Amino acid sequence: MLKQYVVDPSMLPWKNGETEGVTFRGQVMLSGDDGGPEAFRFVFDPCIKVYAHMHLTSQFQVLLGGFMDLPKETMKLRPVAVHYTDHNVSYGPFSVGGDHHVLVLHPRRAGLVTMGNRDARRKINLTGRQISGMEKDTEWVAIAGHEDMRCKFLLPPMTGPEAMMLECPPNMTIPVNAPVYGRYEVVLKGGVVMEGRALTPPGLRYVEGDEQPSPLTTGPEGATVMFFSFDKDAREGGLAGDELSMLGAEAMAKAI
Secondary structure (H helix, E strand, O other), X not given: OEEEEEEOHHHXXXXXXXXXXXXXXXXXXXXXXXOOOEEEEEEEOOEEEEOOEEOOOOEEEEEEEEEEEOOOHHHEEOOOEEEEEOOOOOEOOEEEEEEEEEEEEEOOOOOOEEOOOHHHHOOOOOOXXXXXXXXXXXXXXXXXXXXXXXXXXXXXXXXXXXXXXEEEOOOOEEOOOOOOOOEEEEEEEXXXXXXXXXXXXXXXXXXXXXXXXXXXXXXXXXXXXXXEEOOHHHHOOOOOOOHHHHHHHHHHHHHO
């Protein structure tokens, strides 16, 4: 069975939010209320210290504008960039600024738990992965048999979770494989038709299942699309009704 969700952010309202003194504007792109994926779009006000926290499922953060500087020297992120964490992996504090703009993508409802909570710290996934990659650090690769297309991997397949950027010419049909653990497909430039809907940046589709989804078709100006594929960690964690889940759900509900 295949799950599919298509989101046109131009049709969604913006909301002002605040969490632990951090202010932002945001859109709920997918709520996860039906047991499906959860996705947000945020524009944070400049902040030198966004508090350390974790999400209860796997997470891709896609930096589209500004900067995000995490404590690790290798994680001074500039767009386009991706930051991935497994479920219950703590990260931060970090700073943001410079017209910051980010997508937060989960395979299902994740919640948010601050590391200021001692009980939550006992449930950190100490063996979980935290990986990042930036477009500027990766070379384009030609695609055999398609001289007018090229791709680059911000997170290559061998990392487990995968983040691939694909640049395509106008009016091209792009076949896609079965997204067993779930995949987000995000328009970065140009236009793409997904499930009969014409989307511009940062429109997206989420697909999950063992069936092949319908192909994507680029518009008359071509398109650059990113594919964010989860692996088996996407089936771990999430809001499950326990105390930690309640904390996470309450924090997210208060924020946006």
